[in-house]
Structures are given as C-alpha cells and as structure tokens.
Amino acid sequence: MLENLIWGYVYPNESEIQWSILIVLYPYITGLVAGAFIASSLYHVFGKKEIKPVARFALLTALSFLLVAMLPLLVHLGRPERGIEIMFTPHLTSAMSGFGYIFSFYLTIVVLEIWLSFREDIVNKALSSHGWKELLYSSLALFSFDISEKALHDDEKFARKLAIIGIPSAAFLHGYVGFIFGGIKANPWWSTPLMPIIFLMSAIVSGIALLILLYIAAMKIRKHVIDHKCLQSLAHYLWIFLILDVTLELLEIVSMKYASREDIDIINRLLSDKIGFTFYGVQLTLGIFIPFVLLLMVSLMKNRETLKLYMISISSIFVVIGVFAMRWNVVIGGQEISKSLSGTLTYVPVFFSQEGVLPALIIFILPFIILLVVTSILPPWKDMEEEPS
Amino acid sequence: MDITRRDFTKIGCKIIISAASGTAIVQSMFTKGIAAENPPENGGYDWEKHFWGYVVDTRKCIGCGRCANACKMENKVPFDEEVYRTWIERYRVKKTINETFEEEVVIDSPDGGIEGFVDDIPAEEVKKAFYVPKICNHCDNAPCVQVCPVGATYETKDGVVLVDYEYCIGCRYCIQGCPYGARYFNTEKGTADKCTWCYHRITKGLLPACVQACPTGARKFGDLKDNKSEVKKIMDEERITLLKPDLGTKPKVFYIGLDREVK
C-alpha cells in the first residue's frame, strides 16, 4: 500500500504527513474572518452605503468564525495543555509565536466594533425587557444607557476609528498566516514572499463570497426580499478581488516555472501528479475563472434580477470551494513533496481520529451554530429588512 | 455613583491596556526555554569549553546499517515506527545515458538502512553506487530553532541542537522547518524529537552511539575547539562539503566525498 503512495525517494522521517486537514481548515477559517471583516468595513470605513444592510451581519459572521479559529490549531497540538505557552513564552523568531497576540488583539477589536454598532439596540432592549433578558442586555450594555444623539454620534466616530485599525489588523492576521508557510525555506512550494498577500487576497474573496451566501440564506429563511443593490455591490467587490487574487496566484506559479530552479522538477510533478486536479481544476477554474466570467456577466446584464441572483450564488459557492482547495493545495500540497526534492508522497485523510475529517467537520459547523446564537441575541435583520430609502 | 458612558469607555481602555501590559510583565517573569539556559548537570562538564562537530566520510560507508541500529537501541527510538534519528541513503546511478546525458539515479533507504541493503538492480546496470549516512546537522543557524513558537528547540553552548520535551507543545512546525528531514514526531511524548548527538554520552566523554558502532570509521565526532581532535584535523586538511549549503543553515555535519546527486 505504502509503495503506491510514495514515488521516488522521500526522507525516511517523511513517511507521515504532519499537518493534516485541520491545518487546512485553520487558514481557511481565519481567511473567512478577515474577508467578512473587510466586507463590513467597506461600509464602516469607506462609507459604501450599498453594503449597509449586511455590514453589521458581516461583523457577527467574522466574530463567529474568529471564535473557532484557534480550535483546529489547538486540537492538532501534540500537547494541547501546553498551548498557552505561546502566550507566556513566545519565541519571537518564530512566525507562529505571535499568533496568540494577534488573535487576541483582533478579537478585542471585533468585539468592540460589534458592541459599538449594536449599542443602541442593546440599550433599547435592556430598557424594554424584564427579568433575565433585562439583566442580559443591561450587562451587554455594560449598564450604561446613554443613547442620546451625541452619544450615538460619538459611538459612530469611535467605531469608525476602530474599523480603520481593524483593516490593517485583519490584513495582518491573515497575511501573517500566509507567512507561517511562506517563511519556511525548507519547502520550495511554500517559500515565497508572495504567500502572505496571496493568502490575504484569497481570504477577502472567500469572506465576501461567504457573506453573500449567508445573506441570501438568511433572507430566504426569513422570507424577506433580497436587496439586489447590496447583493450586486458585494458581487462587484468579489469580482475585483478575484482579479487581484488570480493575478498573484498566477504570478507565483509563472515565476516559479520561469526561474526553473533546482526544485522545479519536483514542483512540476506536484502540479501534474499530485494536486493537478485540485489546483488547475478546482482552485483556478472552478474557484476563479468561472466565477470571474459569471460575475462579469452579472455586471453587464440589465434587469433579470432572479437570473443574476442565481449567477451570484453559484459564483459564491464556487469561490468558497475554490479557496478551500487553495488552502488544501498549499498545506497538503507542500507536504506531498519530499524535501529531498526526489520524491512525492500522498496524504490520505482519515475520518475518525484526532486529526481526522470528523473533527474538522465539527469545527467547521461550529461557527454557523455560533452565528445562529449571536444573531438571536443581537439581531442584525432590521438593517436588511428596512426599505431602502 | 453615576457612571457615564464616556467614563466607561475610559475604564474599558484602561482595562485593555493593563491587561496587555500585564501579559508582558508575566512574560518577562518566565524564562524562555528553561533547559536552554542551564548546562547539563554532569560533574565537571563545562559546555563553554566545547563545540562539537561531526564528519561523515561517505567513501568509507559500506551501508551495513549498524549505526542506525545502534541509535535506535541507545535512544529508545521505536523500531516498529518509521522514525529515525539517523539513517543511511543508497544512491545508484544507472548506466542508461541518453543523448542529453541525463542520468537516472535510484535513491533508497529501506527502513533507514537498519537492516542493510539488498541488490535489487543487476550490477551490470549500475554505473556508480555509494552510501550516504544522514543525521541531524545540528545547524548553527538552525531553521528548526528559528521556527519553534515557544523556544522548546534550542542550541546549546557546545553546539548541539536539542528539544526540551518538557516544554514542546507538539505543533510540529520544526518538522516542517528542517530542510533535511531530520526530525520526527514522538507519538509517545506528543512532542518533536530528533538526534541529540547522544548528548547524555558526549557530556561524559563518550562517543555518540552511531560513531561508536561504525566499523569502518565513516562517522567521526569531535570537538572543534580542540586542535588535536580528529574532526578538527579533517576540517583543516580535507575538502569538505555541506548539505544544502544554499539554505544558509550552517550545518555542523561535514561531508567528504559527496556526489552532486545528494541533497
């Protein structure tokens, strides 16, 4: 069995793949966080009014995914109980050591941002409800009930400032994840300075696509009409970021091939034998080119809202799948080539195990459940359901 | 007392700031990688006085695998798992030369070479063949040390790269970072693991088990600070090469007679 999985010569210690599907999930989830946050700042910072209906919803989405972002890493540790050492004794030359801090910082920003943008609702709820609900919302309001015009105005100003800090930190959070891979000079498939920015672009793309899907789903469930202006504007941004994303991804692969260093043979083999389908097929064609064409058509077409809705939904589904394939191709692909540069190996996912598909699935479903809970406490629906003025 | 909203924001900010500086203080109280700062507790051994180096003379290796076997026994590396602190690679360059002079090289290391090697390619098809013993290079600029998020992997003052098993969180970043495949995951401890140059032996004046076991003298170990050591002499007199020198890892395993195929 093992013979078929290994081609050529791999170092004896490499027969096992160290980073499994959980580590694929980790950059995927942080990517969705960063993307959703940046989508919300299109409204909060850049004042894109069209995005307003989903701006607060996007923040809640970012929070729900952020809360589980740490999990896949933790579950995968050999000694999870020592994981906290990353916070206490970070070894600063390691790209991984800052994770705890960046994560906490970012979490603080997202929570504050949500608090500020929901404060008026929270206070109103606290004032109008009784019993445990009153307690819940009062404590959420931190027992400060000032919602005068001026206070709200201050809130908004502060929220905007926060969002301005939020953008670079979202970019940093995810660019940094890219650097965890890009900084490994031992691995020719990872070691590229483009990695952080590629990760960031694909993160934004996946976050916007996820937001589109969640928005459509929420409106269908709540049986409310979709604000096509908002949807198409999101689709438009998705399209723009897709262009940036594909440019960088192609640039990376073209320059690798053009430079043709010592490792090019093994990279070519990786691309043809190992991840050919997931790279060219899923990541590039399904995940980028098809959505690109569909979204282009959406922006050229007049009226026909239902058709456009379908095209946007399909594009978003493809994008979300394509970005997952991209994470897969990086994390798993990079480990399927031997550092001896003379052989390849194959990752066979297992279902039931600490690092198996099952925990990955559970971790991936969690944010949706969290989102359900959070939106029931802080409903963002009124933004989506009020008539566009 | 009536707390206004503005006060609240202020208090909130204060809490955040003090929490942040609090962690910084806590952090400075902990010493990083405790083992990294304490010399081995061996009567009389001074780690400032040594700097260890390792020489592999590939021309002498006969591929018997005794070193790899001795290593597994000495360091209790499981025999039934595919994990190795040292192993032997066999390179066979085949005669089939085509017009472009491209050579076909067959590389293998069945079970790390512990059981030796069998001839599965007829001798008349092979142009040239040789063995290359491999081991952790105890790099002086070690990427595994660089990438460890908690400082559990460190280089000792006498030049040995070690893992602090009490500290390692088992993230396996170092396994990804080592360009030589020298590290593995210790499933029993839940931590990373690798060759220690038999640190428990060398600090008592003994040789690493692999060096001791080699019947041909293909593996040599010694003190680079000692001008009379065999390793230092070889360094001074022979032409030596390193594995993957372009990565800037500054290995301290020095090779004699390395062929261009070897990576």
Ligand code: SF4
């Ligand atoms: S050979 Fe690998 S494990 Fe050994 S010191 Fe160098 S990078 Fe670290």
Ligand code: SF4
């Ligand atoms: S596995 Fe252990 S030694 Fe290796 S990088 Fe992680 S914490 Fe450091």
